[in-house]
Amino acid sequence: MGAQRHGFNRSVPAFLRPVFMCLIFSLFAAPHTAAQDAEPSPNLLPGACYFYTDRQDQFPSMLSMTAEQSCDGGVEARPDMVWLSISLRELSPDAKTDYQLVMFRHWVERLVVQLHYADGHMQAYDVGAREFDDFWSVGNFIKFAAPARDARVDHVLVGFQNPSSIKLFREIRFTKDTQWQKKELNGHLLVGLIAGAIIAMLFYNISLAAVLRFDFHLHYCLFLFSIITYILTAYGVVAHYFPGALTVGQQMNITIFSLGLNGLSGLLFLCSFMEKGLLSERWMRLAKAVGVAFMACALLYISARGWHSDTIDLVFNLMSGVGLVVIVSILTSTIRKGSRAAIYYAIGWALPVLGVCLRILRGLDVIPHSPLVEYGMPIGMALETVILSIGIANRISQIRKERDSARLLTEQANAASKAKSDFLARMSHEIRTPMNAIVGLSELMSTTKLNAQQQNYVQNIQVSGDILLTLINDILDLSKIEANKLELEHIRFSPKEVFESVHVILEPAAQAKGLTLAFEDLEALPPAVVGDPTRLRQILINLVNNAVKFTDVGTVTVKVASTTSAGRVEISCSVADTGIGMGPDQQERLFHSFTQADETVTRRFGGTGLGLAICRQLVEMMGGRIWVESEPGLGSTFHFTIGLEPATEKGASLTAGQPQPPSASTDPASLKGLRILVAEDNRINRMIAAKLLERVGSQADFAEDGREALEKASSTAYDLILMDLQMPEMDGLEVTRLLREKGKNTSTPVIAMTANVSDEDKARCFEVGMNGHISKPFKPEVFYDALLTGLSTDAREARA
Known part of the structure; x- marks a missing residue:
């Protein structure tokens, strides 16, 4: 228990804890009190009769129309006046007692109430669209006073102008004024606590969202805003403090809009609140689609609302049911995967869901209206904010732990990379020192007088030394790339000279094998660009050298092209050979480190497989890509593209791209x-x-x-x-x-x-x-x- 209290104290900010404790107490106490003290009379709506009339500027006593009324329960919403006729004889209200006629507030343009006393007196009210707030009571109820007289009230007539649906009134009661005052007191307390606590939670989470910038925080703030807007309009807070500022229709429009926003933001919050990887992309798309559809239904309800809107009301309730099914399915799936966020969400969401279910059942006429139906949704919403706030605090703590763990892993990886780089640098130094002796002495020995066999031995030593030196350089290059320490030069150079220098360097190797090495379309290259000529030369030498190495008969052809657009020069190059070729499986692993297309190639041709991996990394660093097209026995074609900057300084000297013969100097x-x-x-x-x-x-x-x-x-x-x-x-x-x-x-x-x-x-x-x-x-x-x-x-x- 102590551990639980400690968790609550850490999750909920100190200044909100008293509000939450008071709120939780009131949420359980107030409905019980309301139900106990404010049930003075039955709902009169089921026993009401009805009749229709034309609209009039003023209505006299309509009691005579009761002779034409129908009591078959088939009242319909119409564009003219719809009247409900309610007899109070069976209720037998007391004489000389103040009563209130209370009814569930509805979307109508005009409401006419006539209270007929047994002595023939009529107490009449004619309420326009902006006057409903003057009669606001608590919750969604409006009240009309039936002052005490020596005679009791015998009959009630209620006329509706342009009602959206008669059944949406749900409830009409005739209750003693003293009993209704008790219900109002409890209702004011409950709604005030709910709204105050959620407003405090909204501002607290806005401040957190501004600092932490989590997506779920933004969605949660939107979710809290929708709850607050719903409570302030649906439960009459705006009507009470700003009477007449909005028509009853406008207030109900805001209420429906807030419900649509609540559904949309709640589903967005669900998607962003879950731990990454637990919710599939398909489920996320479905949840977001349902949220958008729910919001669309709310907007349709607002725009098309009128006496004919029963169908839209049904669709709205059905969409609520669909949303619940989607949420339950998502939560079931993620809880099975061990999601702590889903557990918090499920507990919090279940509370207002109960209220929603009650409202849906009430909308489908399965259950009657009751205090639990009336306050179930805001009570659940208020408790939900408490639970989800604790869940958010837990989620933030979890994210921080994940980030700390990721930071630690990154630091460890960086340390390992540095250790590897240091090791490679040290090993490179230690290897290069004896390598210098091998290369140097073999060079010196080759200048001495040797017989044919000794000359062959020396040449093999020189070739092996060159291979080993290339391997050392490749490993260091790869290490630099992996450690993000390799930086590209940014100098002006001639790409044509770079290609020509590669031709000069590798022509002897091709001729030694009887191959034709051709460089085509070099004139298509721009005269000057800005980039790294050394790394471009390295890519070309690697690809052309490989083509020569794996080709026994035929040609190696290098083709180039270039395009310029949006301040970028793109050079495309292909290196085609008539060599051994490769199959699809071999091509797939071709550009990975220490991998060759076929392991038997290593034994036949040598090599480590590092060259192409380095080429891929260098090409990608230059903003391009590299790929291969090949068939076994038909040769291979390597393609790559790189992006360079155009050279604008005409007078600047170019970096030499081709080796020059030695001069006298x-x-x-x-x-x-x-x-x-x-x-x-x-x-x-x-x-x-x-x-x-x-x-x-x-x-x-x-x-x-x-x-x-x-x-x-x-x-x-x-x-x-x-x-x-x-x-x-x-x-x-x-x-x-x-x-x-x-x-x-x-x-x-x-x-x-x-x-x-x-x-x-x-x-x-x-x-x-x-x-x-x-x-x-x-x-x-x-x-x-x-x-x-x-x-x-x-x-x-x-x-x-």
């Missing part, structure tokens, strides 16, 4: 005679650097750790310094930073020669003042080009 021979410091802790890497520098006539000094490198660079002037980043005593970044502050080499070019190849590592190199970056392992031509690029022009000219 970039001839490795221009390195002859340079004095170069090599700071490298790995003995084999020092040996490779020494041999490569010796080959071009440069003089090399060596430092085996960072401190030694700093000492030599501080005392001797060098033309160039090659700096490893990870060394004992002091790392290369710290050495460079200190060199830039003082010493003989403050302006000497420093080039990082390292296995640290991430973008962050490269950025740190340039931040401390380095002039270039050589990634291990490296080819001799890459080594020489990096030295020539980093070397100052003045130093080269001085040594020329």
